[in-house]
Amino acid sequence: MDVFEAVAEPTRRHLISxxxxxxxxxxxxxxxxxxxxxxxxxxxxxxxxxxxxxEVRPDGQRRIYALKPDGLQRIDDWITPYRRFWRDHLDALQxxxxxE
Amino acid sequence: MDVFEAVAEPTRRHLISxxxxxxxxxxxxxxxxxxxxxxxxxxxxxxxxxxxxxEVRPDGQRRIYALKPDGLQRIDDWITPYRRFWRDHLDALQxxxxxE
DNA sequence: GGCGTATATAAGCGCAAGGTTATAAATCGA
DNA sequence: TCGATTTATAACCTTGCGCTTATATACGCC
Numbered sequence: 001m002d003v004f005e006a007v008a009e010p011t012r013r014h015l016i017s018x019x020x021x022x023x024x025x026x027x028x029x030x031x032x033x034x035x036x037x038x039x040x041x042x043x044x045x046x047x048x049x050x051x052x053x054x055e056v057r058p059d060g061q062r063r064i065y066a067l068k069p070d071g072l073q074r075i076d077d078w079i080t081p082y083r084r085f086w087r088d089h090l091d092a093l094q095x096x097x098x099x100e
Numbered sequence: 101m102d103v104f105e106a107v108a109e110p111t112r113r114h115l116i117s118x119x120x121x122x123x124x125x126x127x128x129x130x131x132x133x134x135x136x137x138x139x140x141x142x143x144x145x146x147x148x149x150x151x152x153x154x155e156v157r158p159d160g161q162r163r164i165y166a167l168k169p170d171g172l173q174r175i176d177d178w179i180t181p182y183r184r185f186w187r188d189h190l191d192a193l194q195x196x197x198x199x200e
Numbered sequence: 201g202g203c204g205t206a207t208a209t210a211a212g213c214g215c216a217a218g219g220t221t222a223t224a225a226a227t228c229g230a
Numbered sequence: 231t232c233g234a235t236t237t238a239t240a241a242c243c244t245t246g247c248g249c250t251t252a253t254a255t256a257c258g259c260c
Contacts, residue, residue: 001217008107042237043218044218082120142209
């Protein structure tokens with residue numbers, strides 16, 4: 001699975017936003033998603049690990065998950081060339097409003 | 101389907117890059133993807149339409165597809181708050197290198 | 201009107217993703 | 231050491247996606 005598919009899943013985006021606040025143990029993340037079972041969350045975390053979006057370090061019997069800085073950058077790199085499209089569009093809109 | 105799932109598919113990212121160069125007819129897009137059949141491409145275009153990533157206008161019996169400026173922006177909006185992560189990381193790395 | 205071209209939809213199929221329950225593996229604490 | 235806790239994996243099931251072939255729909259042209 002690649003980064004785009006990893007991020008396409010709403011639950012995984014939720015996990016990413018939780019880890020953006022601060023690093024958390026697997027158990028805390030499970031508790032943050034009461035609609036899912038522990039194995040389901042564990043599988044999502046595995047996907048995030050394997051796509052390089054998060055990293056883990058052991059702390060006794062706990063696993064502490066943290067957001068990896070450069071994971072999402074690959075998506076940003078892809079989107080960068082397209083950014084001019086809506087930027088140009090907004091510029092044109094602004095110009096139009098100023099002309100009135 | 102939402103924008104993230106739409107963009108998660110490699111073929112659809114390919115179509116987006118083709119439409120970023122210039123607008124094209126459905127037939128041109130089909131010809132650009134020789135590994136796929138016409139209905140397959142048509143379905144991908146439908147997804148891109150329904151997620152607001154492209155727009156179509158008829159030209160006789162042809163359909164001309166064009167990239168919609170604000171479609172990908174929704175992904176960019178999502179990624180924006182996370183951008184500081186790798187920016188800070190790069191800053192820290194640069195600082196570290198300068199310190200040596 | 202009738203035929204060829206261009207595009208979209210329908211129906212069916214295989215496969216992978218995400219969910220569950222059950223269980224393994226590792227560590228902590230009494 | 232042994233039971234409880236924490237996390238990961240296994241096995242299985244269902245659903246949805248993307249592909250195909252076949253067909254519908256719409257338009258251009260003679």
